[in-house]
Amino acid sequence: MSVLSFGELLIDFVALEMGVTVGDASGFVKAPGGAPANVAAAVARLGFSAGFMGQVGDDPFGHHLAAVLAAESVDISGLTYSGAARTALAFVSNTADGDRSFMFYRHPSADMLMTPADVDTNLIDACDVFHHGSITFIREPAASALRMALEHAAQAGKFISYDPNLRLPLWDSADAAKAGMIAGMDYANLLKISDEELLFLTGGDDVTPLWRERMELICVTRGPKGAVVHLKDGSAIEHSGYTVEAVDTTGAGDAFVAAMLVGLLENRADYRAHLPAILDFANAVGALTCLGKGAIPSLPTLAQARAFQASPPL
Numbered sequence: 001m002s003v004l005s006f007g008e009l010l011i012d013f014v015a016l017e018m019g020v021t022v023g024d025a026s027g028f029v030k031a032p033g034g035a036p037a038n039v040a041a042a043v044a045r046l047g048f049s050a051g052f053m054g055q056v057g058d059d060p061f062g063h064h065l066a067a068v069l070a071a072e073s074v075d076i077s078g079l080t081y082s083g084a085a086r087t088a089l090a091f092v093s094n095t096a097d098g099d100r101s102f103m104f105y106r107h108p109s110a111d112m113l114m115t116p117a118d119v120d121t122n123l124i125d126a127c128d129v130f131h132h133g134s135i136t137f138i139r140e141p142a143a144s145a146l147r148m149a150l151e152h153a154a155q156a157g158k159f160i161s162y163d164p165n166l167r168l169p170l171w172d173s174a175d176a177a178k179a180g181m182i183a184g185m186d187y188a189n190l191l192k193i194s195d196e197e198l199l200f201l202t203g204g205d206d207v208t209p210l211w212r213e214r215m216e217l218i219c220v221t222r223g224p225k226g227a228v229v230h231l232k233d234g235s236a237i238e239h240s241g242y243t244v245e246a247v248d249t250t251g252a253g254d255a256f257v258a259a260m261l262v263g264l265l266e267n268r269a270d271y272r273a274h275l276p277a278i279l280d281f282a283n284a285v286g287a288l289t290c291l292g293k294g295a296i297p298s299l300p301t302l303a304q305a306r307a308f309q310a311s312p313p314l
Contacts, residue, residue, distance in 0.1 A: 001049045001050065001051050001075060001123070001126050001127045001128070002043060002048040002049045002050060002127070002128050002129065002261075002262075002265055003039070003040065003043045003048065003049075003050045003051070003127065003128065003129045003130075003131055003161075003258070003261055003265075004040075004050070004051045004052075004053060004078070004123055004124060004126075004127035004129070004130050004131070005036035005037060005039045005040040005043075005050065005051070005052050005053070005131045005132070006036055006052075006053045006054060006130065006131070006132045006136070006146060006149055007034065007035065007036030007037070007054055007111070007132050007133050007135060007136050007146075008034040008035065008036060008037070008054060008088060008109075008111045008133070008135050008136065009032075009033075009034040009036075009037040009052065009054050009056055009065050009069070009079070009087075009088075009111065010032075010033055010034040010037075010056075010065070010087060010088035010089060010090055010109070010111070011030060011031070011032065011033065011061050011064075011065065011087065011088070011089050011090070012030075012031045012032070012033035012090050012091075012092050012250060012294055012295065013028035013029070013030055013031075013089065013090070013091045013092065014028060014029045014031055014092045014093075014094070014248055014250065014293045014294055015027075015028055015091075015092065015093040015094065016028065016029065018094050018247075019094070020093055021093055021101065022091045022092070022093045022101065022102075022103045025093060028091065029293045029294060030294075031250075031293060031294020031295065031296065031297055032064070032065050032068040032069075032294070032295070032296045032297075033090065033250065033251065033294065033295045033296065034054075034088070034111075035133045035135070035163065035165045035251075035253075035254050036052065036054065036131060036132060036133055036254075037052055037054070037065070037069065037074075037296070038251045038254035038255065038258075038295040038296060038299070039131050039163075039254045039257055039258045039261075040052040040069065040072075040074045040131075040258075041068075041069060041072045041074055041295075041296045041299055042251075042254060042255045042258030042259070042285070042289075042299045043258045043261060043262060044072045044073045044074050045072065045299045045300065045301050045302070046258065046259060046262045046285070046300075046301070046302045046305070047262075047301075047302045048261075048262050048265060049073075049075070050073075050074050050075065051074060051075035051076070051077070051078060051123055051127065052069055052074050052075070052076055052078060052079060053078030053079065053119070053120065053123060053149070054078070054079060054080075054111055054114065055079070055080045055081070055082055055110045055111050055113065055114040055118060055142075056079065056080075056081060056082070056087045056088075056110050056111065057081065057082055057083075057085055057086040057087040057109070057110040058081040058082060058083045058110075059086050059087055061086070061087040061089070062081060062086075062087040062110065065087065066079055068296060072296070075123075077120070077123065078120045078123045080114065080118045081110070082110035082113050082114075084110075084113055085108050085109055085110045085112070085113050086109060086110060087109065087110055088104065088105065088106045088109035088110070088111055089104070089105040089106075089109075090102050090103070090104050090105070091103040091104075091105075092248075092250055094246075094247075094248055094249070102167060102169060103169075104167070104169065104170060106170070108139065111135075111136070111142060112138070112139045112142050113141065113142065114136075114141065114142045114145045115141045115142075115144070115145055116141070116144050116145045116148040118145060119145050119148055119149050119152075121149075121152050124149060124152050124153050124156060124158065125156055127158060128158070128159060128265060129158065129159045129160075129161055129261055129264075129265065130149070130150070130153040130158045130159070130160050130161070131160075131161040131162075131163070131257070131261065132146060132149075132150070132160075132161075132162060132163075132184070133162070133163050133164065133165040134162075134163075134164040134165055134166075134180055134181045134184055135165065135167060135170060137180040137181075137183060137184060138170055138171060138180060150184075150187045153187070154187050154214070159189045159190070159264075160187050160188050160189050160190070160214070161188065161189065161190045161192065161257065161260075161261055162184050162185065162187065162188035162190065162191050162192070163191075163192045163193070163253065163254070163257050164181040164184065164185075164191075164193060164197055164201075165197075165253070166181065166194075166196070166197045166200060174200075177200075178200070178201055181197075181201060182201065182210075185210060185212050185215070186212050186213075186214070187214060188212065188214060188215055189214055189215060189216050189217070190215075190216065190217045190218075190219065190260070190261075190264070191210060191215055191217070191218045191219070192219045192221065192253070192256070192257045192260065193210070193218065193219070193220055193221070194220070194221050194222075194223075194253060195220055195221065195222045195223075198210075198220055205220075207220065207230050211232065215232065216231070216232065217229055217230070217231060218230040219257075219260060219279075221253055221256055221286070222241070223241065223249075224241045224242065224243050224244075224287075225240070225241055226238065226239050226240040226241035226279070226283050227239060227241070227256070227279055227282065227283060229275055229279060231272070237275045237276055237279065238279075239276055239279035239280050239283060240283075241283045241286075241287065242283055242284055242287035242308075242312055242313070243287075243313065244287045244288075244290055244291060244313060245291075246290040246291070247290060247291055247292055247293055248290065248292065248293045248294065248298070249290050250293075250294060250295045251289050251294070251295025251296065251298060251299070252286045252287070252289045252290050253286065254289075254295060255285045255286050255288070255289040255295075255299055255300075256282045256283070256285060256286035257282075258285070259278075259281050259282035259284075259285035259286070259305070260278060260279075260282045262281075263277070263278030263281055263282065264278065280309065281305065281309065284305050284308050284309045284312075285299075285300055285305050287308070288300040288304060288305060288308055
């Protein structure tokens with residue numbers, strides 16, 4: 001397995017209109033989501049093998065999500081079902097420029113109740129890359145399940161990818177969010193972070209405070225302005241982005257990191273020399289994901305991404 005993602009799998013209800021609050025929306029489009037699940041689906045769409053490890057409710061939404069991932073050729077043997085809580089729901093509204101606000105139904109949700117006993121270490125042993133976010137760190141026992149998985153992945157020498165993916169309303173406070181997001185960095189070989197998250201964590205645009213012993217790359221995404229990859233020797237590689245008429249930006253960052261991982265796997269022997277091309281590819285995949293509502297339904301295939309790169313919008 002190329003990439004194993006760990007974390008939340010949920011239903012996004014995306015507002016029909018742009019520029020309205022969740023409360024004012026006239027209706028919603030149901031879409032499968034959850035950042036780590038989006039990454040797994042995006043990797044599979046791009047032609048690499050992917051798996052997902054997490055927990056959903058033993059309810060219609062949970063079984064629907066399992067079927068969606070299976071239809072995307074994502075290995076769901078690491079997915080468990082809880083009878084004690086329901087599948088998480090998120091209601092999403094988009095401003096006129098494509099930014100998002102969220103309202104979560106998660107009190108608790110099934111993913112929060114995953115335990116270390118639910119972690120299948122054989123799947124971790126079988127993957128090349130272990131990817132996760134920060135949401136699972138918010139509550140026990142899921143936080144302990146993720147820490148166990150990370151310890152196992154690190155000891156097994158796996159490449160660990162981390163996207164902190166700030167969702168401030170889910171944390172008890174801004175300080176708790178910072179502490180939780182930073183805690184996951186100790187395991188990461190690749191840290192993918194948005195410019196807004198960088199500002200939240202450091203107060204500026206300097207990545208220096210985020211470096212940890214295991215880290216090889218820090219990738220900062222900047223929306224339509226593209227992205228920059230920082231290397232440990234102090235050098236940086238920047239690539240401009242693609243401008244599109246965004247319908248919904250949900251999942252764009254997840255699609256970006258999936259494309260980054262695919263690019264790194266394709267060029268694992270000498271990925272540094274290929275970073276400009278990898279960044280361009282990731283920018284294209286992220287931009288294409290903004291053209292439809294919902295994350296997983298909008299993910300491009302490899303052929304679509306290459307065609308977009310060859311003939312981008314003017």
